[in-house]
Amino acid sequence: MDKLSFLKQYRKSIEVVSNRDLLNIEKENMPAKWIEIFKETDKTRKKDKLIALWNSVCEKELSNTISYLKENLLEFELIVDNGQYAVLYSVKSENDEILYYEGGIPTNSISEMQQDWSNVPESIKEFYEKLHNGFYYLPSRAMGLVPVERITHFEDHEWGILEELDGPLGVNMATTYGYFENDMGGYVAIDLNNCIGDVATLWFTNDKPEYNVDFWDIVDEWIVIGLQDQS
Template identity: 75%
Template structure:
């Protein structure tokens, strides 16, 4: 099965942007940094430029992820996924399988979220990732094991959490102000309570186990993305 046929199992509408089509894209449609990446015809140079962008945005926060991508990124391609530009990452896992990850176009219209005024409380490192690198970065087939797009951030208030009845200790987060930016597709989230998120403080939330409070948001996200890249 070729790459496009594989991807179309998970996306009804997906297409690759050719080098010729790239030149006709209106400047405001994709970030200038993306254009600099994809106008490069040498595959190695293209990958290096994209890794350099990751380093500029989140070198400290996602150091293990970046290190793995640097060594195992096979290809990067500009795609249109259901009408939206995105970057398709082809990454080699530890067992030499090619895994496809998607990075959405940076979202500077962050007030599209239901968070509205509360967005000002989100740690700036998270705002920077979504606004300058990707509106979500995740395993393409499952749309999980990564940072979800802003439009798919889990607003804890709107979900029913059965685990609440089984908590061994009082709840330490406010569900009304808690948002899950990372999910692994198996009922586990890295969530931020906007009323208590200094120093990137987050909660590791499980649908069927006790939560872990006051974890470092980026430490957990970096570790889990790496696990997915290695052996998703």
């Protein structure tokens, strides 16, 4: 099965943006740095510019992810799905499969959590506003940082696990948001009332949470696990 046929199993309207169409993209729909990367015709320089952009935003926070992409990224393309642009990453897994990851175009429109966005740790805001509005395995839309519109506000969900937990909760559900999710009921969440130093909570739908973990350490580790093997 070719790549586009495979992707259309998950997104019916997905299309790859041609070089010709790239020239017509309005600047308000795409940051200048991304336009510059996609206009680069030399494949090596194009990848180098991409890695440089990742490094400029999250070299310290996602060092292992960046190293894996540097070694195993086969191709990246601009795609459009229902009028929304995104970047499609084709990454080689440890068993030589090709895995498709999606990175949304950076966003400054944070309407879904506008009132709380100013309280989000700076490093997380930088990722969403300067690199990608989420970066995740395309078929499951998980195993990565979810787009802003899919960030989980804990207060809006029923959590059966709450009935099994002893003692007071270590997070305030009204101010807690899940930015990363795997596809097995695990979240990396931030309580905006307690996030100095990127302190986070590993939250599970079927196990007790782990408090006071480092947000980026967990996210970096889990992204690489996904990139290595999604089977």
